[in-house]
Structure formats: C-alpha cells, structure tokens
Amino acid sequence: MTLPAHDTRVTYPAGSLAERATVLHVQPAGEGLVAVVTDVTAFHPVDAAWPDQPADAGAIILADGTQLPIRDAVVAASDGTALHLGADVPVRKGTEGWAFLVAHLVDAGSAIAEGDEVEITAEATARRALSAGHTACHAASLALNLALEGRWSKPARTDALGRPDFDGIAIASSRIEPNGSLDRYRLNKSLRRAGFDVAGLADELGALGETISATVGEWVAAGSPVRIDRDGDGLTDRRYWVAELPGGAASIACGGTHVGSLAELGRVEVALELVDDGGTPVLEMRTRTGA
Incomplete structure (x- = not known):
C-alpha cells in the first residue's frame, strides 16, 4: 500500500x-x-x-x-x-x-x-448556497464586533477592522448553513474578567440584531468585493477571506468557500438570542441571506 x-x-x-x-x-x-x-x-x-x-x-x-x-x-x-x-x-x-x-x-x-x-x-447550487452563508457569517461577525465595541472596559485583542474581537474571543462554535450561519458565543466568567460587560444585554438583542443587519446591509449596498488570498494550493496552506469594505480591507484566516462580492448576498438579516448551556449564558447569532 x-x-x-x-x-x-x-x-x-x-x-x-x-x-x-x-x-x-x-x-x-x-x-x-x-x-x-x-x-x-x-x-x-x-x-x-x-x-x-x-x-x-x-x-x-x-x-x-x-x-x-x-x-x-x-x-x-x-x-x-x-x-x-x-x-x-x-x-x-x-x-x-x-x-x-x-x-x-x-x-x-x-x-x-x-x-x-x-x-x-x-454541485454548483449547493456550493453557492454554502459560500453565501460563509461570506455572510464573516461579515456579520465584524458587524457584531462593531455593535458590541462599547461593552469593553479593558483593552482586548482586535479584529480585522481594529475593533475588540468579541467574535474571536468568545466563539464556541460556528455552523455554516445554506444561505446562512449559526454562531454561538459563551458569555462566561473569563470573558467578563477580560472586560466584557454583559449587563442588560438580554434587553438589547432586538436592537443589536437590527444594527448588525444594517451595517452588513451598507456593505452589501456598497458592492464590497470578496476574494481568497492563499499562500499556496496545498490543503494546509494558509488561506484568507479578504473583503474590501467601505472602511478598509478586512482579512480573516479561513479555509472555506465564498461568493465573489457582498452584493451577491442580497438582503442579510441577523437575529440574536440568549440561551443557557449548563448554567453558562450563550449568545446565538443566526444569519440569513437573500442569496
């Protein structure tokens, strides 16, 4: 063999x-x-x-x-x-x-x-649906970080746009779905010790979802192009999702597939929900596209 x-x-x-x-x-x-x-x-x-x-x-x-x-x-x-x-x-x-x-x-x-x-x-249709979901997931994560920026009381590592990286710090799991995604964030003690304030978050979920949706909507309307930069063609060579957003280029390490522009997503809707996971509050972000 x-x-x-x-x-x-x-x-x-x-x-x-x-x-x-x-x-x-x-x-x-x-x-x-x-x-x-x-x-x-x-x-x-x-x-x-x-x-x-x-x-x-x-x-x-x-x-x-x-x-x-x-x-x-x-x-x-x-x-x-x-x-x-x-x-x-x-x-x-x-x-x-x-x-x-x-x-x-x-x-x-x-x-x-x-x-x-x-x-x-x-199969092209299935690939495109997952690619749209993955691109929307990255865009929503950046918009989520922007929406939650004011809840940090201590310096935190930053995301691709220079804002506190709530997504990268708190994420527990991510699931790409056809034309959407589901991300789960643990609001545990270590996150609070790092300076993230969870007080009153449950009462703001509706407004936060609308804010994130609006931010992504602006990027979609701008027709922000998306590309995959890569160090090579091998399976383990590093690859990066790069979006040319109105506020600057954002680069995120990623091994998935993506559409070529945020304009391809159509309308993007983001909804947030707080759930309990064995006594630990978990923030769920569900993203849906009109692609």
Whole structure:
C-alpha cells in the first residue's frame, strides 16, 4: 500500500467546481463506504478540527462515464504508514512529517482503484448556497464586533477592522448553513474578567440584531468585493477571506468557500438570542441571506 507523501492540491478556494485527478489511494472507511484520495480536488471537505462548513455535494466520474456519488468528504492525514480519517486524525493540521489529504467517501463496492483517471465535480447550487452563508457569517461577525465595541472596559485583542474581537474571543462554535450561519458565543466568567460587560444585554438583542443587519446591509449596498488570498494550493496552506469594505480591507484566516462580492448576498438579516448551556449564558447569532 502506497500512501501520498504530499498534501492534496485543492482548487475550490479559487472557485473551481470540477477537476481532473488521479486516484492515489483507496481504503475502507466503515459504514459501507470507501475513502478515495486523489492528487488534486475541487471538492471542499469538512475539517473535524473546526467543522464549520459542511462538505460539498457532488460525484466522482470514472473514465467510462459512471458517476459515483460522494457521500461525504473529510480531511485525512497520513504519516506514510496509515491513513487516518476525520476525527481520527491524531495530529494538528500542518504537523511536520504528515501529509494532509482530502478523502472522498463513496459507496463500498464502487469500481474505483489506485491509478484511475477521474473527474471530481462539486454541485454548483449547493456550493453557492454554502459560500453565501460563509461570506455572510464573516461579515456579520465584524458587524457584531462593531455593535458590541462599547461593552469593553479593558483593552482586548482586535479584529480585522481594529475593533475588540468579541467574535474571536468568545466563539464556541460556528455552523455554516445554506444561505446562512449559526454562531454561538459563551458569555462566561473569563470573558467578563477580560472586560466584557454583559449587563442588560438580554434587553438589547432586538436592537443589536437590527444594527448588525444594517451595517452588513451598507456593505452589501456598497458592492464590497470578496476574494481568497492563499499562500499556496496545498490543503494546509494558509488561506484568507479578504473583503474590501467601505472602511478598509478586512482579512480573516479561513479555509472555506465564498461568493465573489457582498452584493451577491442580497438582503442579510441577523437575529440574536440568549440561551443557557449548563448554567453558562450563550449568545446565538443566526444569519440569513437573500442569496
């Protein structure tokens, strides 16, 4: 068994939806699936370390035209002796001596083998919906930081626009959805000790949601362009979401996919809610777009 020694080359950051590829490795993946690793892919996988954006939908097309539906795609890793999939990857992404790979999961028994020349395709409508949701999520996070700026009584690390980074400091989880997102922020003791004031927040959620929506709406109306800057084409090469906002360019490290302009989002609505998580208050921000 030969395992890839280099990271998968990925083209989805540039917006690609299809890529000719060579199959490098095939192995059982449990639950009636096999994992297929190729040298290059246009298919966005889910990363177990931060599973915010789901995998693309699509297929592997064999040389004879047979289409193998891709049931899921996950980040995998190999040290040359074994391939570890998804949550079973034992090291941090980018660890020296390991190759980080995109594993496409297809039905067991599929007629695919190492050395096959295939085409990997991602479904355009599903990709665009997730890309719109992810772009809206980043824009809303910056607008959230702006709306909450006055609640900090101590200096805090700043975001891409130079404001206290509530999103980066308090975030517990993020889930990208078609044309939307759900972010959860823990309002715990450490956040309050850092200088964030939670007093009266529950009474202001409606107004805050309207303020955030209005801010994002201004950026949408300005047609702010969005691009992905990247250090390279390998799976673990650093990538950055960059938006040219009216107040300046904002750059956020991100491995997901995005639309090319905030104008593509249409109307963006942001709603906030306070919930309880085992005694800790959690602020939920739900974003919806008209894309």
